Amino acid sequence: MDLAFLSSTMLTLIAAIPMTLALFALSVSLGGMLALVVVWMRVGGNPVLAAIAKGYIFVFRGSPLLIQMFLIFYGLAQFSVIRYGPLWPLLREPFVCAVLSLALCTAGYSAEIFRGGIRAVSAKDIEAARSIGMSGPLLVRRILAPIAFRHALPAYSTEIVLMMKSTALASLVTVWEVTGVAQRLIHQTYRTMEVFLCAALIYLALNFIVLQALGLLEHRLSRHLRPVPGGR
Amino acid sequence: MNIMTLLGFGDKGWALWLLLGAMLTLAVTAVALVIGAILGAAVASAKLSASVPLRVLGNAYTTVFRGVPELLIIYLIYFGGSSAVTSLGQWLGYQGFLGLPSFIAGALAVGVISGSYQAEVFRGAYLAIARGELEAASAIGMPRSLRFRRIIMPQVFRLAIPGIGYVWQLSLKDSALVSVTGLVELMRASQVSANSTHQYFLFYIVGGGLYLVLTSLSDRVFTGAERHANRSMPSASMGKA
Numbered sequence: 001m002d003l004a005f006l007s008s009t010m011l012t013l014i015a016a017i018p019m020t021l022a023l024f025a026l027s028v029s030l031g032g033m034l035a036l037v038v039v040w041m042r043v044g045g046n047p048v049l050a051a052i053a054k055g056y057i058f059v060f061r062g063s064p065l066l067i068q069m070f071l072i073f074y075g076l077a078q079f080s081v082i083r084y085g086p087l088w089p090l091l092r093e094p095f096v097c098a099v100l101s102l103a104l105c106t107a108g109y110s111a112e113i114f115r116g117g118i119r120a121v122s123a124k125d126i127e128a129a130r131s132i133g134m135s136g137p138l139l140v141r142r143i144l145a146p147i148a149f150r151h152a153l154p155a156y157s158t159e160i161v162l163m164m165k166s167t168a169l170a171s172l173v174t175v176w177e178v179t180g181v182a183q184r185l186i187h188q189t190y191r192t193m194e195v196f197l198c199a200a201l202i203y204l205a206l207n208f209i210v211l212q213a214l215g216l217l218e219h220r221l222s223r224h225l226r227p228v229p230g231g232r
Numbered sequence: 233m234n235i236m237t238l239l240g241f242g243d244k245g246w247a248l249w250l251l252l253g254a255m256l257t258l259a260v261t262a263v264a265l266v267i268g269a270i271l272g273a274a275v276a277s278a279k280l281s282a283s284v285p286l287r288v289l290g291n292a293y294t295t296v297f298r299g300v301p302e303l304l305i306i307y308l309i310y311f312g313g314s315s316a317v318t319s320l321g322q323w324l325g326y327q328g329f330l331g332l333p334s335f336i337a338g339a340l341a342v343g344v345i346s347g348s349y350q351a352e353v354f355r356g357a358y359l360a361i362a363r364g365e366l367e368a369a370s371a372i373g374m375p376r377s378l379r380f381r382r383i384i385m386p387q388v389f390r391l392a393i394p395g396i397g398y399v400w401q402l403s404l405k406d407s408a409l410v411s412v413t414g415l416v417e418l419m420r421a422s423q424v425s426a427n428s429t430h431q432y433f434l435f436y437i438v439g440g441g442l443y444l445v446l447t448s449l450s451d452r453v454f455t456g457a458e459r460h461a462n463r464s465m466p467s468a469s470m471g472k473a
Contacts, residue, residue: 063443064408067419067436074426075433161299168301172412179303192312200300207299 002194009185009198013178017202020177023095023167027102028160034103035110042115053111060108066169069101073173098170102163109159117152118144150221157214161207178202238429239438246425246435253421254442260339260407260417265400267343272350279355290351297348302341302406309341310334310413338410338417346403353395357388390461397454401447408443418442 042053060068076082076091090096121144129143171180182199186192241247278290297305313332321330361384369379411420422439426432 058448059440059444062447063440064405064419066408066411067422067440067443070423070426071433071436071440075436078431078433165299165301168303169409171303179301179307182304183307186307186311190311190315192308192315196304196308196312199304200296203301203304204296204299 006194006198009195012185013181013198013202016176016178016181019175020167023098023102023170023177024164026099027106028163030103031106031110034107035114038107038111039114042111043118057108057111060105065105065166066172068105069098069169069173072101073097094173094175098173098175102166106159106163110156113152113155113159116155117148120151121147153218157211160210164207164210235434238431249425250421250438250442253416253418254446256416257407257418260335260342260410261403263339264342264346264403267340268346268350271344271347272354275347275351276354279351280358294348294351297345302345302409305345306341306409306412310337313337334413334415337413338415342403342406342410345406346399349399349402353392353399354388356395357391360391361387393454393458393461400450404446
């Protein structure tokens, strides 16, 4: 094992971590917000909106992220409406296209996860809230959303880890995050195994931190479901 | 140029090219599923075994291959495999570079990833078998191998079908990443036709549409297989999952 090579590889890859994290944070937060809109359309009761949401989920879950990313990065530039439109300075940036496609894709998966969480809210809880006169937004805010989010959190954690891995695809539209830099190092040095080990270590560490944070959140959100320490 | 000509079967059309790509996508995914099933069964039994080193090894396998980006694993197997083949060639007296065929590298890479997910599917299915049935088999003096063949295997297979269906869908989408090795599966076929005609939007939409056809057809196949495998079970357990 060549320690000098390993440590220089590690340093080069660590320098790319901020890019991976930026892609991850932006796409998870944008995708999460979009998922809320999609799930609201899906369960809101309006059949037209529900059909649109179903179509959205079908398309973005049924096709590979890479083809969606290429469609946005190469496909949109083909239209003069977009090329000469006000959004072009943004849409010609590979980073923006990568974040956009990651967010659109995760929104499809997350919407289904959130819907599962909503379905897990017991009808009794809703009835109880209605019987004391709670309705509409207040019921969603106080009863439905907190319970649904708690139910959805374990599956949503898995989706978030998948997103960390999906940021790697941004390297294929020339965004230099950890996997892209690793691929360049492999090409320059032909030492695949060492570079792979360093990059793998980085992703495992990032995923570990994210999973610990989400585990902590889950623990906090289910505080009232645990027995009181010292009680009974 | 006319869209219908571009998407037709004529000598200016790309239909045959894209359909061949879709076939190759199915072939890569199918080979990967088999590789993944073999790896997954081995890893699941390691994770369920009584030996601590085996359990650690099994857990390391599933943690690494489920936690590292698919693209990195494809690079590892494609470039790493090629240099391994090259050094094997040098040892046998052949000078120069030898590449691992991209179909084998791709199927192996997607298979290794699929194996890490299938291991969890098999482990879950094994744990879902009622303990009483295993005890009953031992109580009437069934040897371990017979118990495995008659009691464990058929039930693990039946309980694993929904999970295998999920892994198949994942692998189908992962196989698009094999395009980086130059294998002309559906993703690469869409890319080549988009680049040569400059109709990027059109061909990525068509390619994406073909993926949707593949995923929804395979969804039907797995739902049917699940119904078939559960045909002798009480109806309460049907239609779930």
